[in-house]
Amino acid sequence: xxxxxxxxxxxxxxxxxxxxxxxxxxxxxxxxxxxxxxxxxxxxxxxxxxxxxxxxxxxxxxxxxxxxxxxxxxxxxxxxxxxxxxxxxxxxxxxxxxxxxxxxxxxxxxxxxxxxxxxxxxxxxxxxxxxxxxxxxxxxxxxxxxxxxxxxxxxxxxxxxxxxxxxxxxxxxxxxxxxxxxxxxxxxxxxxxxxxxxxxxxxxxxxxxxxxxxxxxxxxxxxxxxxxxxxxxxxxxxxxxxxxxxxxxxxxxxxxxxxxxxxxxxxxxxxxxxxxxxxxxxxxxxxxxxxx
Numbered sequence: 001x002x003x004x005x006x007x008x009x010x011x012x013x014x015x016x017x018x019x020x021x022x023x024x025x026x027x028x029x030x031x032x033x034x035x036x037x038x039x040x041x042x043x044x045x046x047x048x049x050x051x052x053x054x055x056x057x058x059x060x061x062x063x064x065x066x067x068x069x070x071x072x073x074x075x076x077x078x079x080x081x082x083x084x085x086x087x088x089x090x091x092x093x094x095x096x097x098x099x100x101x102x103x104x105x106x107x108x109x110x111x112x113x114x115x116x117x118x119x120x121x122x123x124x125x126x127x128x129x130x131x132x133x134x135x136x137x138x139x140x141x142x143x144x145x146x147x148x149x150x151x152x153x154x155x156x157x158x159x160x161x162x163x164x165x166x167x168x169x170x171x172x173x174x175x176x177x178x179x180x181x182x183x184x185x186x187x188x189x190x191x192x193x194x195x196x197x198x199x200x201x202x203x204x205x206x207x208x209x210x211x212x213x214x215x216x217x218x219x220x221x222x223x224x225x226x227x228x229x230x231x232x233x234x235x236x237x238x239x240x241x242x243x244x245x246x247x248x249x250x251x252x253x254x255x256x257x258x259x260x261x262x263x264x265x266x267x268x269x270x271x272x273x274x275x276x277x278x279x280x281x282x283x284x285x286x287x288x289x290x291x292x
Contacts, residue, residue: 021256021263028255035252036243037068037231044262045231051268052182053194060198062233065209067243068261069230070253072180072217073104075242076144078250079213079232080108082241083142083174093141098127100151102178105144114141125154129167137171148181148190158191158199165196169203169211174238176213180230183221183271186279194233207235221271222264228253229261 036042042063050057057063069075084093095109099118109116117136119127127145145164148155156164161177168175177193193214203210217230232242246252253261264270 017263018260021260025256025259028259031255033252033255033258035067035247035250036239037066037252038255038258038262039063040262041068041258041265042066042231044265045233048265048268049194049233052189053192053198055194055198060208065207065233065236065239067232067234067239067246068253068258069215069217069232069246070251071219071225071228072178072215072230074250075215075230075232076102076104076176076178077108077111078242078245079174079176079215080112080114080142082238082245083176084109084112084114086141086174091139094136094139096127096129096132096140096143098125098144098146098149101144102146102150115139121149121152121154122160123154124156124160125149125152126156126160126164129164137173140171140173143168143173143175144178145175145193146178146181147193148179148185150181155185155190158195161191161193161196162200165193165200165212169200173211174213175211176215179214179216180220182216184275184278186275186282203235205235205237207237209233209235209238211235213238218261218264223274224264227257227260227264229257229264 045066046057046062049062080095084095093114094117095114097105097109097116097118099120106116119129119131122128125147127143132140143164147161164175179192182190182192193212197208197212202208212234214233215230218227219225232239234242
């Protein structure tokens with residue numbers, strides 16, 4: 001009960017300052033938001049990624065590689081429209097999906113005119129790419145990787161993420177890392193695709209994010225699914241193409257909503273409080289759920 005009350009009080013406090021940020025940024029309702037996101041939003045995401053994954057976000061120029069998104073689902077869906085059209089038009093492209101999977105992955109493949117190919121997960125929760133036949137790789141446009149995985153609850157290691165990235169780069173495919181559950185962890189934080197990119201270094205095209213697209217949102221991190229505060233982080237050419245796609249068929253989040261998102265990405269205290277709440281809930285449930 002103590003932890004429930006503590007989390008509730010902290011959450012109500014967050015709601016108060018969210019309302020304050022909205023009030024200050026209210027002038028933004030009268031203008032179209034930038035298609036790639038406001039500078040403040042993208043810079044807040046870049047700083048968070050730097051803190052979370054222990055990389056120099058300024059040296060990597062992450063803010064220039066980030067595009068704001070209305071939650072993670074829209075970015076996960078829209079990316080397939082870009083990736084599927086990057087393959088040889090003579091062949092129907094393949095989109096590799098983890099099994100079990102998030103419904104947006106399959107829908108994205110279908111609407112992009114690609115073949116959805118399901119792959120079982122290995123013991124770490126990574127799709128078993130070794131099950132793809134050699135003759136099929138030229139058709140593979142995209143690989144969805146949910147890490148940490150939902151609903152399997154598995155966390156691929158850094159070595160596993162690096163292997164996925166190397167495979168994607170070898171076959172000129174795009175590995176899409178859906179990391180929206182990255183902040184719900186117990187014990188130690190899971191590895192992330194940005195760490196894998198930093199460890200592997202630039203790809204053939206010279207960008208450290210070659211072959212990867214990293215997607216996350218505030219839905220789970222900040223317990224704010226109604227905020228729709230997501231982002232795409234990718235190599236500059238892909239980030240620019242994605243922003244252009246948003247300009248033609250997307251819906252950039254209003255500037256005041258992005259101001260709230262920037263404030264949430266800049267604050268880690270409410271995330272730690274939520275994790276403490278989850279830990280207490282697990283501790284309370286363990287005696288009941290653990291078999292004698």
